[in-house]
Amino acid sequence: MTGQVNPQRITEKLLATHGHVVGIEISSSGLRQSVALANLDGEILLRVSRPLEVVPDSTTVLQQIDAMIAEVTSPERLVDGRILRVGVAVGGLVDASQGLVRTLYHAQGWDNYPLQDYFTERLDAPCIIDNNANAAALAEYHRGSGVRERVVLYVGLGRGIGGGMVINGKVYHGVTSVAGEIGHILVKEGGPRCSCGGYGHLEAIASARAITGAMIEHSAEDAQARSIMERMTDGHIERLTPAQVFHLAAEGNQVARHIVNDVHTYLGIALANIVHVINPSMIILGGSVAQAGDLLVQPLEQQIQKLCLPEARRELRVVQGSLGVDANLMGAVTLALQDL
Ligand SMILES: [Zn+2]
Structure with missing residues (x-):
């Protein structure tokens, strides 16, 4: 008409x-x-x-x-x-x-x-x-790796460490909007000093800054490691990325292996503890550390599976976020x- x-x-x-x-x-x-x-x-x-x-x-x-x-x-x-x-x-x-x-x-x-x-x-x-x-x-829930997952834990492994929970499509904030602040969970008694002033917090071991900072500091005396890092970063060692540290570990560098082992161990402990509290179907890893891809994800998933009750991990998947650093x-x- x-x-x-x-x-x-x-x-x-x-x-x-x-x-x-x-x-x-x-x-x-x-x-x-x-x-x-x-x-x-x-x-x-x-x-x-x-x-x-x-x-x-x-x-x-x-x-x-x-x-x-x-x-x-x-x-x-x-x-x-x-x-x-x-x-x-x-x-x-x-x-x-x-x-x-x-x-x-x-x-x-x-x-x-x-x-x-x-x-x-x-x-x-x-x-x-x-x-x-x-x-x-x-964002990962709506247009990334976690589409239609019922309980999602996102872990942002950037300069600091943050976490976000999306439960049935809604962000869970808690009473004072602090839910998900997982960077300051204590994972290693007497561990390295954290940006907040505490010691042994997750952020002090598994954040981008902790990983690259430890690599540069602990290889100060190792001429071979330093020359490899300088080559990787075009002479700007301060621009070393966490993914590069994971690659150095995979190539057998001892200092890098030690740092990466600590990331898998202590991030695994923190995430396994959280799994027992919120029982997620998916853990999505984001931020610059997650750019290490399978070098981070696979050993971490094994560590989480090892530490969790079978029923808690039955439907759990650990993945790299598909939206990357965006x-x-x-x-x-x-x-x-x-x-x-
Ligand atoms: Zn802290």
Whole structure:
């Protein structure tokens, strides 16, 4: 019938083409500051990343994020619609229900910062903030390795270590939004000093910084190992990656083998303990350490299987996240899309 249209179809068309979301990633180290413009299918149309060399204060970070937002949301990019939602993945303690950053370790000016209100005002669109591991967990659940898994534990093995749990499609936050903060679990009494000041925490053994830091420190006297590392990093040994340490271990370097063994042992203990609490169907490993792939995943899975009751591990799979190091930014986009 001429002149009549199906209102439902118009709505779908409008949703598909006339709107965008913005995803923002903020890390406490300054290394990962990114802004992405995505469509409503979650495809990233444009992204800008600008790492900071020094650990910054909130004003410096937000000025820089504002400049990146201006770049990705310029009027010519938004001819097709407006910004409908903003999602922010923050590498610190976040109270998602209140929209507050509780703290960003080692960075100034973030305590109880009302970040949700800040971006809501800036972009004139509702904003959702969460911890970066929670956001990454949600992204892996919706568009990565954990699609339709009932209970997912995501472990972000980056500069620090974070965890996120997605249970029946929802992030589990706990009472004060601290659920999943697994980096500071004690795994080795009297172990190395942690970034929080404690000793023997998981983060002090299995984070990217712990792995590469230990490799560089413990091979200071080993001329052969140092020359191999310099060759791997084009002379910039400070850029050594955790994956390179795993490869050195696989090639038989003794220092690297010791470090990698500790990662498998103590990360395995932490994850096996968590398995007995939340009984997940999948553990997804993300962050730069997970870029070691099977060199990390296979021995770790064996260690977890060894330490768990048969019933606790019956349906458990341990996998590398398919979103790689983009999981946090994809997580920010997913937070925004989830709220539409
Ligand atoms: Zn700690």
